[in-house]
Amino acid sequence: MTPTHPDLVLKGLLEGKANQRYVRNMRILQEVCRELNKVSPPDFSQATIGRMTASRGGPSLNTLYSPKGKHFRDLINAWIKWAGIEKARPIKQQDGASEEAEILKRVSDPAIRSYIGLVIAERRRLRVEVNALKQLTRGTPVIDMRTQSNRPSSSGTNVSLTTDERETLESIVDPAWLAARGLREGDRGELIGNAGSQLLGRGALPGIRKLLSASSVPGSGTKTLRSNFDTASRTDGGIPA
Structure with a gap:
C-alpha cells in the first residue's frame, strides 16, 4: 500500500486551523522533514528534528514529543512512512523528563493537567537558573536578607x-x-x-x-x-x- 504523501497529511492537519503559531510551526516542521528526507539515508531522529526546528524558531524537542504534540508526531510519522523507514531512532530521555511525563499521564482532567504542566515547566526553569548561579558563585548562592535601607548604596558614596x-x-x-x-x-x-x-x-x-x-x-x-x-x-x- 502506497503511503500518503506528507504534503497531503499536512494539508489535513492544517484544515480548519486559524492559529497562526500552529500553522507556522507545522510549516517549519514540514520543511525540516523535507530537507532530512533528501539526506541519504534519511535522518528522522528526534534529536535532529528538534534541534533543526528550534533553530528556526519552531517547536523544540520537548514540544514535539509532549502530550499536546500529537499533530507534530503525526506529520513526522508521515515522512517516516514516505521514506520507507519503520520508525524514528529514539533518544534516551532524562530520568527527570520521564518522571514528569509520567506524572502528566496520570492526570485525567485536561485543565489540571495543563496547570501541572506549567508548574513543572516553571520548576525546570528555576532549576536551570539556580544551577547557573551555583556555577557563578562556585557553590551555594548567598541570599542577601538585609532590608534595602541597611544595604550599602549602589551609587557610591552618599x-x-x-x-x-x-x-x-x-x-x-x-x-x-x-x-x-x-x-x-x-x-x-x-x-x-x-x-x-x-x-x-x-x-x-x-x-x-x-x-x-x-x-x-x-x-x-x-x-x-x-x-x-x-x-x-x-x-x-x-x-x-
Whole structure:
C-alpha cells in the first residue's frame, strides 16, 4: 500500500486551523522533514528534528514529543512512512523528563493537567537558573536578607554636607587659603605647616576633594574644622587668620 504523501497529511492537519503559531510551526516542521528526507539515508531522529526546528524558531524537542504534540508526531510519522523507514531512532530521555511525563499521564482532567504542566515547566526553569548561579558563585548562592535601607548604596558614596561644612572643606583644599596661613599641600597629598610639620597625613587633601565631589548641601552648619586649622597654623608658626 502506497503511503500518503506528507504534503497531503499536512494539508489535513492544517484544515480548519486559524492559529497562526500552529500553522507556522507545522510549516517549519514540514520543511525540516523535507530537507532530512533528501539526506541519504534519511535522518528522522528526534534529536535532529528538534534541534533543526528550534533553530528556526519552531517547536523544540520537548514540544514535539509532549502530550499536546500529537499533530507534530503525526506529520513526522508521515515522512517516516514516505521514506520507507519503520520508525524514528529514539533518544534516551532524562530520568527527570520521564518522571514528569509520567506524572502528566496520570492526570485525567485536561485543565489540571495543563496547570501541572506549567508548574513543572516553571520548576525546570528555576532549576536551570539556580544551577547557573551555583556555577557563578562556585557553590551555594548567598541570599542577601538585609532590608534595602541597611544595604550599602549602589551609587557610591552618599554624603550630606551643610553649607558651612562644604565651605570649610573647600577652603582647606584651596591653595590660596593654605598659602595665606602658611600651609601647603605635600607631594603625597598631606597637609604641611609653615615649620614643615605634617598636620594631616598622606592623601588627606585628595580625599577631601573626593568627598566634596560626592556630597550634597542640604542645610547649614558650623565652621569648627576651619577654626581648628586656623589654630593649628598659628601654633605651627603660620600666618594668623
